[in-house]
Structures are given as C-alpha cells and as structure tokens.
Amino acid sequence: MTSAKSARAVRRGRIFPEIQWTEQHKAQWKAERDEFKERCQSIFEQVQPQLIKTHHNWYMAVEPESGEYFVDRDALVVADKAHQKYPNTKLHVFRINETGVCGTI
Helix, strand or coil, rough: CCCCCCCCCCCCCCCCCCCCCCHHHHHHHHHHHHHHHHHHHHHHHHHHHHHHCCCCEEEEEEEECCCCCEECCHHHHHHHHHHHHHCCCCEEEEECCCCCCCCCC
C-alpha cells in the first residue's frame, strides 16, 4: 500500500512580507508608546494615594488628553466605561495598588 504525498509547498515567513518596518519606524513607534504611557502614568500617580485607601486592587482607565479617569472593580467594565465616553482614543488601564500593575513575576 502506498501513501499519497501532498504536492503542496510549505510556505514559511511573514504573513505580509510587503510590510517591513525600518529600525527608524520601530524606534518612533516605541517612543510614541512610551510617551503615551508616561502621560497616563503621571495622572495615575497624582490620584493613586487617595484611591488606594478606598479602592485598593480596583482598576483605573486613564484618558491622557482630557486627564479624565474611570474606576471600577472589573478591568473590562472600566475599559468599557472609558470607551463609551471616548470611543476613538487610546486608553491605559492601571490596577490601583502600590505598583499599578497586576500579578507578580
């Protein structure tokens, strides 16, 4: 008994090979991302001492352009609240604790 072999060629590589980022474009993207996080982080650090007393381990979504933030017990709910008011903007979600992040390493 013989088995039929597939004539299909194995293709490996990028899904969209025509999209190639240069090192300059990667650095620019990273700088924009870091600058956005810094703006959100400064708002978080301003309100963290007051919120940590009453809302420890809750979540806080920050919209840096307006400086507005949203607080809720659930991360998805807080992101949904923020996206309802600011539908086409980027947000950053923090956990209201000593570090601002979730979990441990």
